[in-house]
Amino acid sequence: MWILLYFTILGTYTAFGAVQTGSAVPGNSVSDAATTRGPHFDTAASKNVTALLGKTAYLNCRVKNLANRTVSWVRHRDVHLLTVGHYTYTSDQRFRAIHQPHSEDWTLQIKYPQHRDSGIYECQVSSTPHLSHFIHLTVIEPDTEIIGGPELFIDRGSTINLTCVVRHSPEPPAYIFWNHNEAIISYSSSRGGVSVATERGETSRSVLLIQKATASDSGNYQCNPSNARPANVSVHVLNGEHPEAMQHGGNQRMGSSVNIFALLTIVLYTYC
Incomplete structure (x- = not known):
């Protein structure tokens, strides 16, 4: 009887443990789904940018499932916060945040970009932990x-x-x-x-x-x-006349001919 009771309790414990272990799988699936439903970047629409010197540049960051979170732009060169949501947090008036209602695009506008503006810019989402996508700006002059x-x-x-x-x-x-x-x-x-x-x-x-x-x-x-x-x-x-550069070229060729003639004269004088 004690033996039967022991195996009954053991079987119940094992079964309970199996259910708990198995429930971890749906838990992970729920976590993955939450990650998918949470904010994430559309990297195909958030690419590196090459801009012309002095011509307005637009750095786009597309964030899906943003919900009530905030998008910010940070310049990595000096770790300077440029924008938060619709607001600009820099005294440099060349920078501006652009966002249309119901749009997933958060754009950093840079007017009159200079060579010094080249570098990495971070699009940051205020999640926990925060999410970051980096865009490289290259300012060139044709x-x-x-x-x-x-x-x-x-x-x-x-x-x-x-x-x-x-x-x-x-x-x-x-x-x-x-x-x-x-x-x-x-x-x-x-x-x-x-x-x-x-x-x-x-x-x-x-x-x-x-x-x-x-x-x-x-x-x-x-x-x-x-x-x-x-x-x-x-x-x-x-x-019909020739430019001075061509005349110089002719003089150089003449000088070379004279040098060769002088060398031949010395050789003949030595061996004859």
Whole structure:
């Protein structure tokens, strides 16, 4: 009888323990579901940003299931609190929090960004523990170059071919203007023979062609992209003469020939 009572109690205890252990699994499932229902970041809509120098930058942070929690922006360079909810907590008026009602997007606006604004910005949710998503801002300045500059020498009657290249731009320029001596070049002028071809992309190019160059085509040419600093080149249309640089090159070649002749003379004198 005692033996039967012992196994009865043991079986009841074991069964109770099994139920408790098994109940931990639903408990974890509930915890996972709570995590899923809790606030979390949509990283696909909260990406790193590359901004143009001086052009307004927008850092977006999309938070799902935020409920009554608050979103803040912190700059990591100096651990400076920039915004909390709709409010701005910095004296730098270039920074502003943007949020539309019923939207999941909390955006940090930075007007006139400078190179020093580049770095990591933290989007923070006031949960326990708090949640953070980091966005890296890179402020760049596009580079403009006219290939072959800063001076070009063209024979009269030939074609002036100027190629302007715009690099390191997060978006192609909306337009690229060409100026000649500070006046915008007209491609439909009575002169004729003037054309331009522009290719926009990660690296944008604009090619200016001026056929049958004359002395009046000499001067300063400027390439003006909409989103970058201009580049300049000085064009000289020659009337058959050669530029001083070419004359220097000829003198250098002549000097080399004289040196070789002198060396041959010494060798012949030594062995003859």
